[in-house]
Amino acid sequence: MSTPAIEIEGLTKDYPVGFWRPRLRRSLDHLTLRVEDGEIFGFLGPNGAGKTTTLKVLMSIIYPTSGTARVRGKSIDDVRMHREIGYLPEQPYFYDYLTARELLEYYARLFGFRAADRRERVTRFLERVGLADAGDLQLRKFSKGMLQRVGMAQAILHDPQVIFLDEPMSGLDPVGRREVRDIIHHLKREGRTVFFSTHILSDAEMLCDRVAVLVGGKLQGVGAPAEIVSMQVHAMEILFETQVGGALPNSLAKSATQIGGRYRVEVPEQQLYSALEELRSCGARILSVTPLRPTLEDYFFKLIARNKAVPQPEQAVSR
Amino acid sequence: MSAIPGIVAINTFREAVRDRVLYNLIVFALMMIGASILVGEISIGIDRLVIINLGLSAISIFGLVMAIFIGVGLVYKEMEKRTLYSVLAKPVRRWEFLVGKFGGLLLTLAVNTGFMTLGLAAALFYVSREFLRTDATILVAIYFILLELALVTAFALFFSCFSSPMLSTLFTLGIYVAGFFSADIRGIGTVTRSPAMQMTARVISYLLPNFRNFNIISAASHGDAIPFSLIWQNTAYAALYVALVLIAASSIFSGRNLK
Numbered sequence: 407m408s409t410p411a412i413e414i415e416g417l418t419k420d421y422p423v424g425f426w427r428p429r430l431r432r433s434l435d436h437l438t439l440r441v442e443d444g445e446i447f448g449f450l451g452p453n454g455a456g457k458t459t460t461l462k463v464l465m466s467i468i469y470p471t472s473g474t475a476r477v478r479g480k481s482i483d484d485v486r487m488h489r490e491i492g493y494l495p496e497q498p499y500f501y502d503y504l505t506a507r508e509l510l511e512y513y514a515r516l517f518g519f520r521a522a523d524r525r526e527r528v529t530r531f532l533e534r535v536g537l538a539d540a541g542d543l544q545l546r547k548f549s550k551g552m553l554q555r556v557g558m559a560q561a562i563l564h565d566p567q568v569i570f571l572d573e574p575m576s577g578l579d580p581v582g583r584r585e586v587r588d589i590i591h592h593l594k595r596e597g598r599t600v601f602f603s604t605h606i607l608s609d610a611e612m613l614c615d616r617v618a619v620l621v622g623g624k625l626q627g628v629g630a631p632a633e634i635v636s637m638q639v640h641a642m643e644i645l646f647e648t649q650v651g652g653a654l655p656n657s658l659a660k661s662a663t664q665i666g667g668r669y670r671v672e673v674p675e676q677q678l679y680s681a682l683e684e685l686r687s688c689g690a691r692i693l694s695v696t697p698l699r700p701t702l703e704d705y706f707f708k709l710i711a712r713n714k715a716v717p718q719p720e721q722a723v724s725r
Numbered sequence: 726m727s728a729i730p731g732i733v734a735i736n737t738f739r740e741a742v743r744d745r746v747l748y749n750l751i752v753f754a755l756m757m758i759g760a761s762i763l764v765g766e767i768s769i770g771i772d773r774l775v776i777i778n779l780g781l782s783a784i785s786i787f788g789l790v791m792a793i794f795i796g797v798g799l800v801y802k803e804m805e806k807r808t809l810y811s812v813l814a815k816p817v818r819r820w821e822f823l824v825g826k827f828g829g830l831l832l833t834l835a836v837n838t839g840f841m842t843l844g845l846a847a848a849l850f851y852v853s854r855e856f857l858r859t860d861a862t863i864l865v866a867i868y869f870i871l872l873e874l875a876l877v878t879a880f881a882l883f884f885s886c887f888s889s890p891m892l893s894t895l896f897t898l899g900i901y902v903a904g905f906f907s908a909d910i911r912g913i914g915t916v917t918r919s920p921a922m923q924m925t926a927r928v929i930s931y932l933l934p935n936f937r938n939f940n941i942i943s944a945a946s947h948g949d950a951i952p953f954s955l956i957w958q959n960t961a962y963a964a965l966y967v968a969l970v971l972i973a974a975s976s977i978f979s980g981r982n983l984k
Contacts, residue, residue, distance in 0.1 A: 465814045468982040485816050493814035499806045501736070503743035515732045516815045560811055570814075 409479040411568050411599035412441035412464075417473035419459050419623075433459045435623040436473065441601055441616075443567075446594050448614035448631075449603040452710055456623040457603035458496055461572050465493050477568055489517070492566035496573045496603075498557030502546035506537055506556050509545060510563055517564045531559040536585060550577040558589060569593060571602035575609055587613060607706060619709055626709045639697040641672045644681060646690045655684035668693065729817050730825035737829020741795065742836070750787055751837055755844040757783040762848050772852050777863060777946040780845035785870045785942070788838055789901070792830070792874045796881025797893035799826050804983055813983075820975035827882055827971060834874050842867055859948030865956060866945035872963035873939040877901060879967045880934075883974040886981065904936040934966050 419434040434456040441447045451457050462468045464475055464482055480487035500509050507528055514524040532541045535555040540548070548556065554577055561569055574590075575583045590600050590613055604610055610617050611631045618628040647668050648654065654662055654669070658681060662671040669690075673681045678695070685692060741747060761779035768775045800823065803809040812822060845863070850856065880900050884893035903910070907930045914926025938959055941951060 462810075462983075465810065467810055467813055469980075485818055488814060488816040491814065493811065495807055495810040495814075497807075498811065500808055500811070501740050503740050504736075508739070512732070512736045513811070513815060516729060516812070516817055518728070557811070 410440045411443045413476045414439040418471045420471045445615045446600045448610035448617035451620035455620045490567045492561035492569040494557045494561040494571045500545045507541040513560050535559045551582045568599045641698040642678045643696040645693040649689045729821040733825020734828030738832045741833040754787040758844045774946045781942040784841045788874045792877040796878045797885045797890045801885045819979040862945040865951045866941050869939040879970040886974050886978040904934040907933040907935050
């Protein structure tokens with residue numbers, strides 16, 4: 407069995423909260439996860455779910471209360487692990503008075519690249535993130551979107567095998583988001599592993615081989631987006647139009663919504679034929695019948711709703 | 726030997742020299758040195774003494790202001806603005822980052838002190854049209870000021886590893902003032918009858934850095950020779966003290982959960 411790109415076991419992080427009577431608030435609760443080599447892995451969850459905490463622990467920005475994690479077989483405590491990873495922090499911010507080129511040069515130096523290699527890399531990656539013309543501009547003059555691109559460039563500058571991106575699309579316009587998606591696809595084609603956190607579900611559905619959903623610090627599910635939401639049809643959508651002055655059947659009148667000159671109604675799968683019969687008997691013209699499957703978004707909201715019913719971690723843990 | 730602290734130091738220096746606040750301080754210090762010419766002109770016969778005295782004091786005070794105010798914000802700013810995140814994701818150990826930051830600020834202070842020294846030399850030359858052999862002592866005094874600044878910077882970094890810039894400033898100033906009067910603290914112990922008090926005063930005075938050792942401004946302005954033994958003793962003392970403070974700072978910083 408090959409070494410997984412990322413292996414997280416029982417990762418837990420408690421934060422002390424309060425000044426006079428500090429209590430522990432559990433931000434991450436026994437997270438166990440395995441990401442295979444070459445995967446694009448989406449880490450989903452609402453704000454405060456523990457996504458950024460997980461990434462900070464993996465980057466050794468904060469230390470776990472318990473649990474372990476390995477990247478390409480190397481412990482996260484091992485500084486050599488950092489040679490093989492790239493990291494884009496959430497809403498990245500860099501040194502105001504440096505130019506984008508100087509910043510990337512600085513980071514390239516930290517990896518020990520020689521001068522000629524450094525210059526070539528910096529130019530290549532500035533071009534790759536669409537900042538070839540802004541390389542000599544000080545970073546304090548950069549927009550949020552431009553900073554995000556610089557952040558992306560510094561994360562992949564050293565050709566890492568595993569790239570961690572914390573909300574890479576946040577703050578970007580549609581063009582910027584598309585460019586980031588293209589970069590992630592490109593990295594996948596190069597055989598790299600991309601682990602990215604997001605709360606933009608459409609991005610995850612579009613990009614990821616697999617996703618994990620985290621709510622309240624706890625892992626709620628892992629799998630391919632299609633597996634997670636399942637292929638089961640939960641309702642049928644009927645689009646129809648009535649005759650001029652024609653009435654709707656009583657059973658559908660309440661649930662039908664008018665869109666222009668047409669009506670739309672959702673009915674359970676087992677009631678489809680009876681609904682169609684009623685529409686036919688009142689002279690309605692059926693335009694389309696579409697099976698409705700749950701989206702990743704539906705799954706996501708269902709998990710959040712379920713999580714609200716269980717005690718919150720900060721109540722459950724005390725010092 | 727890791728090259729990382731050197732890389733971080735050069736980056737810190739580059740960032741610092743582009744900050745306009747720094748230039749305001751240098752200009753202000755040069756103005757102070759310039760003003761000493763005016764004071765020197767009304768001090769008949771002792772104009773050189775006044776200029777050297779005021780000039781070295783200005784270099785020391787402005788260096789101290791820079792060391793404390795930039796020093797306490799150096800790591801804190803990186804944590805607040807989260808610029809540290811992308812650095813720590815690289816193969817950089819926290820102690821390497823901290824030592825690099827220290828080196829960068831020290832380099833900045835050395836360059837600024839160099840500019841101010843040139844200002845002082847220009848002021849001296851303006852009033853006497855010559856440099857004397859004894860003026861070499863001024864360079865020793867400036868070297869001692871730099872040693873003092875290295876120690877202050879190390880303390881500023883140390884405190885900023887676990888407290889806010891405001892508190893770090895107060896703590897560093899406190900250490901500086903207490904360290905300047907460490908010999909007097911020992912003296913307080915000797916006038917009390919309590920052996921416990923005497924012991925406490927002695928321990929505190931030995932623990933505190935003795936900043937007065939670095940102050941030879943008066944000797945420099947009088948052209949007194951400085952024994953070589955004092956130069957190496959002060960160098961060794963500052964190096965050892967800085968190393969200890971940086972080790973303590975690194976161990977706190979390495980174990981800390983960043984925001």
